[in-house]
């Protein structure tokens with residue numbers, strides 16, 4: 001290596017070093033600066049009394065929790081919504097709990113819009129691309145689309161349990177809120 | 192003066208550059224078909240200028256964005272500028288399409304101008320992303336719903352999808368960082384990228400065009416030799432003036448739209464802007480894991496296919512090449528229009544979608560109307576509609592009451608329960624409503640107790656015994672009594688203001704011959720525990736207590752039919768069905784549903 005080549009390489013090396021000094025933290029900052037957390041995920045949260053749910057009629061209930069959104073911490077925010085469906089015959093005002101309530105995530109498995117109850121309350125429909133689901137969350141054929149449902153899977157059922165409050169004797173619905181990736185034909189936790 | 196200009200030129204060489212640009216000659220001479228390029232460039236410049244001006248006022252924060260955009264619209268100049276910025280973005284997309292098709296038709300992409308073509312094509316997706324990142328910046332329901340779906344589309348791309356989505360949203364969901372990210376893309380990254388590509392694009396255009404220095408003998412008879420300036424430039428400016436004229440007309444007349452502030456509690460059917468409709472339609476034919484074929488693979492394949500054109504199409508002016516190009520142009524245009532049209536037609540035939548859109552238009556109009564009179568607090572514009580009884584009343588009613596009660600009468604959005612099992616609450620507390628209740632025919636009808644367990648109860652029998660037509664008492668006298676009692680109760684409800692003699696007479700009747708106080712309490716007479724309290728009947732505070740706890744001794748006690756306790760637990764507001772704010776809104780609306788519905 002002659003003197004000229006040496007100087008060339010030193011200049012290149014220094015330039016690369018300077019670029020890396022700014023560039024690497026830049027990239028890591030840009031790619032890494034994403035944080036959102038909410039408290040109610042992965043633990044049971046108490047939603048409503050069983051007796052406040054009308055049998056056979058799905059009810060949308062917000063799941064409240066603490067939410068950290070980048071630099072803002074908000075208390076008692078709706079971190080998600082679930083549809084609770086109490087089975088038509090369950091008469092569970094008080095006393096020992098039997099599993100008669102199902103919880104369905106309101107997030108459409110297609111692209112993530114909020115699934116709504118169709119007028120008449122007999123099934124769910126997503127306002128975005130009209131995927132429809134039965135009250136049990138199962139996909140329904142879409143006649144406008146050659147009987148194919150645009151959603152890739154059924155509505156996501158969430159873990160749900162009934163808990164009897166010792167003091168008042170009321171039965172409460174508690175669910176474990178979770179989000180799943182949309183657009184897939186099977187469930188993958190996370191978004 | 193001259194010496195200064197010379198001094199500058201010596202250093203900058205600007206005369207050379209200018210003459211290189213303005214003395215170009217175009218194939219076949221100046222013509223209208225070439226104006227699309229220049230119009231695009233000037234529109235881009237206008238977008239940058241109007242954008243910069245808007246940046247001076249706009250605030251990219253989830254809580255303030257809508258309010259700041261509304262603030263911009265308050266000054267007529269601001270409204271006009273925002274209008275220009277909005278409509279020009281649409282115009283640019285149209286012009287871009289025209290421009291690409293023109294180049295494709297004439298085969299102007301061939302060597303040595305490949306880079307002109309490729310940079311130009313790369314500019315197209317950038318421009319689209321540019322507008323897409325601009326639409327949600329007002330944090331309107333529509334914009335946020337659109338970017339939510341667009342982000343999810345991005346997220347469903349295999350491998351990198353979830354990562355890119357996180358990058359765009361700045362987290363798992365739309366939040367504070369999302370708007371900053373969009374803003375960064377819209378006013379930071381994309382302008383730099385587009386600027387760079389434009390520079391290469393234009394540099395290549397100039398480098399590869401022949402030019403001719405003007406001389407004294409302007410060859411007006413051979414147009415091929417006319418220079419760009421002023422022969423082409425004048426055409427460019429005429430086209431630009433027409434386009435800007437149209438844009439300003441809309442900007443002046445309508446301004447840019449501002450939809451209702453985004454509220455995660457609202458359902459909304461987002462549709463992409465018109466230029467994405469074809470993809471929206473295409474996507475319906477794929478589902479689940481294959482959807483990215485429609486949203487990513489096909490558009491990318493198109494782009495790459497076009498980019499390859501200069502390398503494939505090397506036969507100069509052969510009829511086959513011309514035919515091929517024409518077929519491609521027609522096929523693209525046709526396919527695009529067809530898919531777009533189907534998508535619009537489908538929506539046009541979908542009554543639910545139409546109803547929802549109409550509803551959303553009303554909501555947006557209501558938000559703007561409220562913003563005129565109501566202050567926007569630090570909680571943001573979202574509160575405008577959240578604090579509005581007219582907007583929230585029907586929603587809350589539908590969510591919590593409609594499973595049993597209807598609310599239908601003239602001049603309100605009709606809310607009819609599918610299986611009503613409790614009174615129709617339209618006009619509760621008004622003279623009309625109470626009169627109907629006291630009517631021996633109507634009390635047991637579906638509008639009142641007909642479907643409750645009180646259908647054959649003491650109250651119904653009492654009213655029927657009191658007012659049913661038994662031939663003994665003149666019906667006009669009975670009606671007068673009913674009217675007086677209704678007025679007296681409406682005074683309790685504060686829906687009837689003045690204390691008329693009728694009201695006094697009614698109060699007497701309630702306490703004496705009406706026999707109400709045998710079961711009900713009314714001021715100082717009667718006992719609680721057998722029937723609801725008539726003191727302050729159907730007033731705000733009465734309704735509030737009733738809805739909170741219908742089984743309270745003041746109301747139905749253990750005779751309560753099926754009505755839930757909406758505010759069961761004062762100590763744990765999060766476990767109640769209704770928050771106290773929601774309860775207030777619902778009651779305000781119940782008592783006043785008729786005033787100017789949105």
Ligand code: FES
Pocket residue numbers: 108109110111112113126127128129130131150151
């Ligand atoms: S997001 Fe629900 S159908 Fe597309």
